[in-house]
Amino acid sequence: MKIAFILFDGMTFLDFAGFYDVICRLGQFEAGKGLEWDICGISDEVTDELGLKMKTGRVMPDLSAYDLVFVPGGLGTRKLRLDEIFIDWLRGAAAAPYKVSVCTGSLLLGAAGFLQGCGATTNPSAYSLLEPYCHNVVKARIVQHGNVITGGGVSTSIDLGLYVLSLLAGEEAMRVVKQQIDYPYITQEIVQWQ
């Protein structure tokens, strides 16, 4: 199992952090044995929408080599969805078994063409921006359409991490991780859309 986390200028840091923290705990279970991940971007350093600078470990790797490609959101998505270099690179994830986004990361999955015919979600403030990219905007916290899984706004990142972890490693693994991260909440509004 190999995961690509896509970072970019103007991203919302928590969109990434919740999913990253949870899903990287997959490695402790049998189903996640040999788990690897890369922090990826179109440059070797990115700045989030509040000014924090992070290093990417891989610059524009071939995304078809990953099992799961994760895209966070943030104000930077408004411009980035029109950036041909970024979107062409993201299209390389077409063959990746899982494509996952939080918040307005779904606009980027959409711009890459991955949401055609799909039900998908995003931050409730951005439902109208998502409409042109998918078949149906589903107003739910998590929407799974096959192996394309989109999440709602910012804090959904933790719930989405737990959901994907449960898909890959089962309910009991999810329960263990919830305890490790001291998370008492139960995710509502998970929609399987077909």
Place this chain on the structure above:
Amino acid sequence: MKIAFILFDGMTFLDFAGFYDVICRLGQFEAGKGLEWDICGISDEVTDELGLKMKTGRVMPDLSAYDLVFVPGGLGTRKLRLDEIFIDWLRGAAAAPYKVSVCTGSLLLGAAGFLQGCGATTNPSAYSLLEPYCHNVVKARIVQHGNVITGGGVSTSIDLGLYVLSLLAGEEAMRVVKQQIDYPYITQEIVQWQ
């Protein structure tokens, strides 16, 4: 209002990210007008416990110049609480009006002497490690003792951000931010300890 976020090698990224995302939204309200923050550390780059590299904007600034000093947790705290250079620097926060930690960040506040006579909390897996540093380990999600506010494990960072935001800017501001980050949950177990 000026906030110092303390980063260090071996930190848990989500401990920081949840609080950071929420509290930086304070700037949109009257109570947070002119909000500034610095990402601080004892080196100009830190690596979290999973390998992600972040830049600190300020290396060992005088922490007495800040109104709120925030310390995340992570496995790195076990070693760092014995690091004299780090702890001496953190002691500079003694005069800062608010000292806030998530997860095992409370071990660092404790090592700096800030929890003497206090009730405090940490990740449930680290209650026994916290005991020597405080008057009483309170098994709750958020514990406020005067202006020393400690939170439970990892995911508590979002709840703690919302709690501190409500202290500084009121309940209505907290409600606005909960909507912005799409957070449907209600924090349980907030203890005022005296």
